[in-house]
Amino acid sequence: MLFLIFSCETKNELSFEALSISKKACEDCSLVSIDVPKAMGNTKLATSINTAIQEEIISWLSFNETGRANNIHEGINAFLQDYNELKNKYPEESMPWEATIDGDIVFENEQILTIQLKSYLFTGGAHGLSTIRFLNFDKSAKKELDREELFKSEVQFTSYAENLFKKQENIPAEADINSTGFMFETETYYLPENIGYTDDGLLLYYEPYEIASYADGAITLLIPFQEINSYLKLPVIY
Known part of the structure; x- marks a missing residue:
């Protein structure tokens, strides 16, 4: 035993x-x-x-x-x-x-x-x-884990992340996602291919060229786990 x-x-x-x-x-x-x-x-x-x-x-x-x-x-x-x-x-x-x-x-x-x-x-x-x-x-x-396996509902999390992204990048809430110069295809916000758990929260990492010019470098959005645990299949509780 x-x-x-x-x-x-x-x-x-x-x-x-x-x-x-x-x-x-x-x-x-x-x-x-x-x-x-x-x-x-x-x-x-x-x-x-x-x-x-x-x-x-x-x-x-x-x-x-x-x-x-x-x-x-x-x-x-x-x-x-x-x-x-x-x-x-x-x-x-x-x-x-x-x-x-x-x-x-x-x-x-x-x-x-x-x-x-x-x-x-x-x-x-x-x-x-x-x-x-x-x-x-x-x-x-x-x-x-593939990206879609990280979330209970990728659609719901994407909507939540879009709001945070707009706030971070000073994009008006009702404005088009590309209104300030980003280059999201089809004019629609989407999650990056690269998403990772870190000690500081879930990191959304857009590669250079993914949504902006190379000169803009990588675009990141870091979200503390306590704010998004309800969206995660594997939440992080401290």
Whole structure:
């Protein structure tokens, strides 16, 4: 009986180690640097976490969908190979590429784990592109949560978030969401693809280009949990 009690109490506990990979063939070559958490053990939850992180990294490194990588090392090799192929075609115009990906655990309680991944990719052009992804996990269900799985009703939460967004961005309540210069498609407010649990509340993160120009950078809306717990399938009670 004591063993069963101990197992129930610790089944959702996690331990992590750092997964650090850096690859650069020469001084003037392209660089790939990865530093993300790796869940330890062979549990279903650890596998879900590591698979989600791996898939996100591969998606950032992959430019040729016909040669989809099966793991992070293949993704790195594909990224470097794509650059080399470009350099062979245009040797005088090809600056070395760079991919830097870092990950951190930004929230964890008994039910929820959120990992934030930050990437910087430079593949030519005037500037590189910085991106953030939030990976939210239900520790009891041992799976990653899609955006719609975060809310009891995504429609109701979207309406609530729109009101907060307008207040934050000084948009009149009855005005069109794009009336002050935002670029929501179809002139309708919508949630960002990136939403993550943080210690300070639920963070809505709009990527550069998602609803505004690149010069405007990322647009964020942070909502304390006590204000929105009624909308969340997994509320956070302090």
